[in-house]
Amino acid sequence: MKPFSTLELMARINAIYRRMAQTSPALKDKIYQFDRWQFDTRTSLLTTATEEVQLSTADANLLMVFLEHPQRILEREFLLNQTNTSKRDIYDRAIDVRVGLLRKKIEEDTKHPKLIQTHHGRGYVFNANVTKKAT
Known part of the structure; x- marks a missing residue:
């Protein structure tokens, strides 16, 4: 431990x-409802x-x-930018891995996903009606 002032x-x-509030959309206090799910952004x-x-910060x-x-x-690039993927993880397939992990948590059948659908060569579509309310 180094000595430092209380002000520092x-x-x-x-x-x-301040950095957490700027980079993490999960810090916004909202509740989303889609399909059979309810998602509380405050608690993830x-x-x-x-x-x-319980979702990880990345998910x-x-x-x-x-x-x-x-x-x-x-598109993959848009998803990478919007999720603030760290510089060491930036390659276009990183988002594919992250989408696969999220699918395992929210899809009833990961072999035939209905919520997160792949559009080959273009990106992904979240295929659900979403409602949101502030908490």
């Missing part, structure tokens, strides 16, 4: 909070009548992009 500590903490928790799924950020842009083809 507070400045560092505030900078971290997906729920149905019978199950709960929550990707889901937020899909929820904000339903029924539209979203």
Whole structure:
């Protein structure tokens, strides 16, 4: 531990909070409903009548992009930019892996996905009616 002033500590903490608020769409307080799911952005928790799924930050950020842009083809590059994928993960197939992981959590049948559909050579479509409300 290095000695430092209380003011410097507070400045560092505030900078971290500021960066988190700018980069993480999951910090917005909203509740989305789609298909059989309800997603609380504050807690990154997906729920149905019978199950709960805690999403990682990366999964929550990707889901937020899909929820904000339903029924539209979203290109891989757009998804990479919107999810603030770290520089070490930026290659076009990184988003394919992330989509696959999210599908395992929200799709009833990952072999025949109905919520996140692939448009080969173009990107992905979140194929659900989405409603949102602020908390």
